[in-house]
Amino acid sequence: MNRNLSRLVAVAQKPERRIIGLMSGTSLDGLDVALCRFSGHGPATRVVVEHFATVPYSANLQAQVRRVFARQTVELQHLTLLHAWLGTTHADMVQQCLTQWQVAPTDVDAIASHGQTVFHAPRHQHGLPDWPNATLQLGDADHLAVRTGILTLSDFRQKHVAAGGQGAPLAVYGDYLIFSQSGEDRLLLNLGGIANFTYLAGNLDATAVFSTDTGPGNTLLDAFVRELYPGRQYDENGALAAQGQINTELLAALLDHPFFAASIPRTTGPELFSPTYVREAQHRSHTAHLAPPDLLATLTAFSATSIAGAVRQAFPALPALSIYASGGGMHNPTLMAALRAALPHCRFSTTAALGIAPDAKEAVLFAILANETLVGEARPIGRNEQAVPAVSLGKISFPD
Ligand SMILES: Nc1ncnc2c1ncn2[C@@H]1O[C@H](COP(=O)(O)OP(=O)(O)OP(=O)(O)O)[C@@H](O)[C@H]1O
Numbered sequence: 001m002n003r004n005l006s007r008l009v010a011v012a013q014k015p016e017r018r019i020i021g022l023m024s025g026t027s028l029d030g031l032d033v034a035l036c037r038f039s040g041h042g043p044a045t046r047v048v049v050e051h052f053a054t055v056p057y058s059a060n061l062q063a064q065v066r067r068v069f070a071r072q073t074v075e076l077q078h079l080t081l082l083h084a085w086l087g088t089t090h091a092d093m094v095q096q097c098l099t100q101w102q103v104a105p106t107d108v109d110a111i112a113s114h115g116q117t118v119f120h121a122p123r124h125q126h127g128l129p130d131w132p133n134a135t136l137q138l139g140d141a142d143h144l145a146v147r148t149g150i151l152t153l154s155d156f157r158q159k160h161v162a163a164g165g166q167g168a169p170l171a172v173y174g175d176y177l178i179f180s181q182s183g184e185d186r187l188l189l190n191l192g193g194i195a196n197f198t199y200l201a202g203n204l205d206a207t208a209v210f211s212t213d214t215g216p217g218n219t220l221l222d223a224f225v226r227e228l229y230p231g232r233q234y235d236e237n238g239a240l241a242a243q244g245q246i247n248t249e250l251l252a253a254l255l256d257h258p259f260f261a262a263s264i265p266r267t268t269g270p271e272l273f274s275p276t277y278v279r280e281a282q283h284r285s286h287t288a289h290l291a292p293p294d295l296l297a298t299l300t301a302f303s304a305t306s307i308a309g310a311v312r313q314a315f316p317a318l319p320a321l322s323i324y325a326s327g328g329g330m331h332n333p334t335l336m337a338a339l340r341a342a343l344p345h346c347r348f349s350t351t352a353a354l355g356i357a358p359d360a361k362e363a364v365l366f367a368i369l370a371n372e373t374l375v376g377e378a379r380p381i382g383r384n385e386q387a388v389p390a391v392s393l394g395k396i397s398f399p400d
């Protein structure tokens with residue numbers, strides 16, 4: 001048997017595994033690196049986050065990714081170069097973390113690499129009836145495996161698409177395994193560039209579980225803060241939006257898009273929710289000359305209202321739900337206050353209350369996907385249109 005295959009079998013048979021989860025989302029703020037220790041699989045999964053860091057993306061890295069990010073037209077050579085370069089750059093970031101944590105690469109069983117999404121194209125968004133759902137993540141994992149010497153699983157979204165999904169949200173697989181709790185109906189709400197949630201039924205009915213994107217989280221806020229306040233990357237603690245007034249005409253125009261009426265699950269990205277989207281809504285609502293704080297207040301309300309709208313669409317009877325937030329947006333008190341106001345029947349806390357640091361959650365979820373692919377088995381979650389493809393996700397890259 002090939003040496004790599006026998007090593008793979010040995011990793012799968014270990015009582016405990018250390019897997020590094022890597023996630024770099026649509027905010028392009030950095031690479032989240034979570035070193036996780038696993039035992040078990042499926043609903044018996046036990047995960048402890050031994051170390052976590054966000055390695056910030058340099059201004060150059062952000063600029064290089066933005067040359068292709070969510071763009072209809074790109075320079076093909078640059079896209080090709082990025083694929084290899086991000087793979088080696090992510091490998092160097094992993095090595096930097098391991099050195100800092102004083103962990104030897106030989107003590108890590110696997111890396112689970114999400115890669116950098118550069119374009120997300122579900123059919124409902126590209127609108128081309130003869131073309132499939134599609135999504136593209138860069139940062140080739142062979143480069144990670146060869147450079148770190150660690151077995152690497154990657155490119156988790158393609159199998160989801162191949163099995164009938166939109167390539168997202170994938171959080172549902174891990175949320176279901178580690179956050180389901182008898183007696184509590186839960187929403188796991190991630191407030192990243194794009195916001196999404198997973199519903200977990202308190203009666204532990206796997207067929208009732210579903211997940212969906214809801215629309216913008218921080219992506220529009222970040223884009224306009226960068227444009228209107230040069231040198232700033234985001235609305236720190238929601239302070240700018242807190243000084244502004246919500247413009248109800250613009251808010252109504254922003255919410256006037258078929259995405260918000262589409263059936264659940266629906267996924268999206270900055271391809272749709274871009275500054276151009278906002279400018280068109282401003283044009284339609286005659287609000288092109290809003291003061292910057294008023295624009296940010298309205299965009300914050302747009303995120304909160306669209307998230308609350310998706311929750312109300314999914315649960316029209318307004319049952320009491322416990323919402324556990326994660327992702328960078330939970331550090332924005334203006335956004336969180338707007339969410340609380342829009343969903344007064346829900347109880348809010350963060351995944352810290354469930355034992356997973358909210359900034360680490362998405363990276364941990366990719367480590368869980370790798371653990372399942374190595375040790376677990378595909379299992380059915382959800383039903384009908386909300387069924388989650390029952391497949392093992394990710395491709396395997398060997399170090400040699
Ligand atoms: N103190 C803070 N105040 C306000 N916003 C904050 C704060 N800290 C982080 N954020 C927001 O969180 C963002 C980063 O969030 P996160 O890392 O969860 O996004 P992501 O993983 O890139 O997104 P996605 O889940 O869409 O892939 C920042 O760009 C900023 O908008």
Ligand SMILES: CC(=O)N[C@H]1[C@@H]2OC[C@@H](O2)[C@@H](O)[C@@H]1O[C@H](C)C(=O)O
Binds near residue numbers: 117169171
């Ligand atoms: C295509 C893509 O990268 N989508 C991301 C993005 O960021 C949030 C939301 O949009 C979600 O659908 C997804 O990430 C999370 C980790 C997911 O798949 O669950």
